[in-house]
Amino acid sequence: MDDIDKKIINALQDGFPICDAPYRQVAMQLGLLEQELINRLKALLDNGTLTRFGPLYNAEQMGGALTLAAVKAPEQRFDEITDIINAFPEVAHNYARSHELNMWFVIATETPEQIQQTIDAIEQQTGLTVYNMPKNQEYFVNLKLEA
Amino acid sequence: MIEARDRQLLEHIQLGLPVCSKPYAEIGRLCDMPETEVIERLTQLKQQGLIKRMGVIVKHRQLGYRANAMVVWNVPDNLIKQLGGHIGQFPFVTLCYQRPRQPEWPYNLYCMIHGKDKATVLKQLEQLVDACSLSSFDQEILFSNRCFKQRGAVYKNTAVTHG
Numbered sequence: 001m002d003d004i005d006k007k008i009i010n011a012l013q014d015g016f017p018i019c020d021a022p023y024r025q026v027a028m029q030l031g032l033l034e035q036e037l038i039n040r041l042k043a044l045l046d047n048g049t050l051t052r053f054g055p056l057y058n059a060e061q062m063g064g065a066l067t068l069a070a071v072k073a074p075e076q077r078f079d080e081i082t083d084i085i086n087a088f089p090e091v092a093h094n095y096a097r098s099h100e101l102n103m104w105f106v107i108a109t110e111t112p113e114q115i116q117q118t119i120d121a122i123e124q125q126t127g128l129t130v131y132n133m134p135k136n137q138e139y140f141v142n143l144k145l146e147a
Numbered sequence: 148m149i150e151a152r153d154r155q156l157l158e159h160i161q162l163g164l165p166v167c168s169k170p171y172a173e174i175g176r177l178c179d180m181p182e183t184e185v186i187e188r189l190t191q192l193k194q195q196g197l198i199k200r201m202g203v204i205v206k207h208r209q210l211g212y213r214a215n216a217m218v219v220w221n222v223p224d225n226l227i228k229q230l231g232g233h234i235g236q237f238p239f240v241t242l243c244y245q246r247p248r249q250p251e252w253p254y255n256l257y258c259m260i261h262g263k264d265k266a267t268v269l270k271q272l273e274q275l276v277d278a279c280s281l282s283s284f285d286q287e288i289l290f291s292n293r294c295f296k297q298r299g300a301v302y303k304n305t306a307v308t309h310g
Binding site for chain 2: 020022052061062094137
């Protein structure tokens, strides 16, 4: 990843125009040729630097639901619990964290009712208590990270 | 309630926009919709907030952000709004939420700090605690050791009809 790639990533984290030739518009702002921008973006997606290029939806407005959940996975069962939890398609992210509550994951479902169903299923399959910490209030979200 | 044609569009682009000179015309071809209608509908969905953002989703580890800490505090309910707003103003804070307290887990204010390394994150946290006068509240720092899974939410037909 060179400076031009970084410039592209930073610009595209701010947004992407909805118009007939959006890549040309972004390329002009960055002082690049349209084809160069397209080629570099493809490469960044192919090599995994970028997860995705597209829309970020508001889950609640889409009718879906999200929550943050955690379990205390015993050390000797850690890998097994990881496999069980990751196998759920409703689990969007899963992180190991340094705490007694050592596995933290986001559950995203198509309807609010499915959150509890997923939690029940995870509890049943793991035998662990799932801590459910849905958002009460959002104060700030900015997923932009300077490349 | 989301219109059928909007729903069709949202499903087509959820995994990514085409990377070619006229991406919205390409989506139009896939959805059997004129390019102008695709542009109009997406513009409106963005204005309504259903599309929060159009752009790239980065893997923070790939960009060199190796340390990510979730910091939680137990703060009095009457102060949480003010503190949450203050915390969100720091450039290194990526998320700040209020969440319900749990049995044996008394924390109600959460923030996420992404940094290049652990030492940087700890220094930023110190700055945050000082500036927001958080030192008198119970606090825990949970660094992530490993990321097992990271993907966007996927919506099928049913998701969008409940909107």
